[in-house]
Amino acid sequence: MMDPEVSVLLHCAHWHGLLESQVQVELSERFNRQTDLALERHIDEVWTKRVSKEPWLFNGAKFRLHSFCLADPQNPPSTPLSHGTIFHHTEDQNNQGQRDLGEIHNRCISQTENAEGASNHDYREFNGIADKLPPHPAPLLTLRLGLTCYKDYLGTNWSCGVAKLRQRGEAEFGDPLTLLAQPLGVGAILCTSNGQVVMIRRSQKVAEAGGLLDIPGGHPEPKAVCERLGQRVCEEQIGIAMMERKPETIVSELFSSVCAEIRDEVNIPLSSLGPPVLMGVALNHTSAGRPSAEFYVSCSLNSDEVRKLYWKGGVEASESTEVVFVSRTEVLQLDRSSPLWSELCPSAKGAVLLYQTVKPDVVPDQRGRGDAKLTPPHVHKETD
Numbered sequence: 001m002m003d004p005e006v007s008v009l010l011h012c013a014h015w016h017g018l019l020e021s022q023v024q025v026e027l028s029e030r031f032n033r034q035t036d037l038a039l040e041r042h043i044d045e046v047w048t049k050r051v052s053k054e055p056w057l058f059n060g061a062k063f064r065l066h067s068f069c070l071a072d073p074q075n076p077p078s079t080p081l082s083h084g085t086i087f088h089h090t091e092d093q094n095n096q097g098q099r100d101l102g103e104i105h106n107r108c109i110s111q112t113e114n115a116e117g118a119s120n121h122d123y124r125e126f127n128g129i130a131d132k133l134p135p136h137p138a139p140l141l142t143l144r145l146g147l148t149c150y151k152d153y154l155g156t157n158w159s160c161g162v163a164k165l166r167q168r169g170e171a172e173f174g175d176p177l178t179l180l181a182q183p184l185g186v187g188a189i190l191c192t193s194n195g196q197v198v199m200i201r202r203s204q205k206v207a208e209a210g211g212l213l214d215i216p217g218g219h220p221e222p223k224a225v226c227e228r229l230g231q232r233v234c235e236e237q238i239g240i241a242m243m244e245r246k247p248e249t250i251v252s253e254l255f256s257s258v259c260a261e262i263r264d265e266v267n268i269p270l271s272s273l274g275p276p277v278l279m280g281v282a283l284n285h286t287s288a289g290r291p292s293a294e295f296y297v298s299c300s301l302n303s304d305e306v307r308k309l310y311w312k313g314g315v316e317a318s319e320s321t322e323v324v325f326v327s328r329t330e331v332l333q334l335d336r337s338s339p340l341w342s343e344l345c346p347s348a349k350g351a352v353l354l355y356q357t358v359k360p361d362v363v364p365d366q367r368g369r370g371d372a373k374l375t376p377p378h379v380h381k382e383t384d
Contacts, residue, residue: 031066031146043155187217267314282350
């Protein structure tokens, strides 16, 4: 399936998705965006102009996705992935969005890449079936993160001059994304007990994709990580040194934040949600390739129960206007020819592509093994 608005950066299809224990984070200032005085002035100007029109805007700290390490299915790791294959998330926006999902290949660069950008690209594919992983395998995925903020996102990814920033990044650093904020978002394919995928229609008052169908989602928050570590600071004081000694807390925030977004946007209690399963990372090309980690989350409630809770209103109820249920079967069959596809915002499209590829509905104790089998689908077509 080809859609210029979205593409898949990485997927965990071999393992049918990854649990929290199979993911780790490397946090470093080396993974922050590059900048200079001229760019900082531009960002300040964009922010000042935007805030004058929308004074309620808040400049929160965000995690920046720089790159990632993903295990080779042919050689499952027995040690941490700091010595694994390095995959960089630089994309050719014009070409990447045009690839059919069935042709997606994990791309790697040499272990000798520098932190400022990729250079010597060593392309290859994964072939064959891996041996079973050990009962308690080492992490299969490492996310390399820096820090950024919403202000920087508006002044780079969302700037009218983003094409020139990409050109500068490529010319000066060998990486078209090195000057961009690239804040890492999260989203969830939320599936009810009667086989319905939960979507919400975005309010016309939100900043992006107003009126379109979306999945529950948001961002992992650096401030939440600091608070978990007993450090109460304002957004402007947040620094990497506060968190880099406890990277597992960042992984915990990544996985728990998607459940918190479901709670706040759909009003489903956390006790009704299963453990999040990371399907992969999708790129939103309407905002210069902004990355989002997409999860699968099961729900013990049926669609009628979810609808009733939604209409009672959650903390972020104002961000959407209705809840929509789509059968699991229909979601698995969605493509660009489907009428529903044009109603989806880019983040929802990316999550759907990953869901179709990863098929995370597996027996829980088999997840993470190369020989996992899908559970029989429990599908219920709801009629209103």
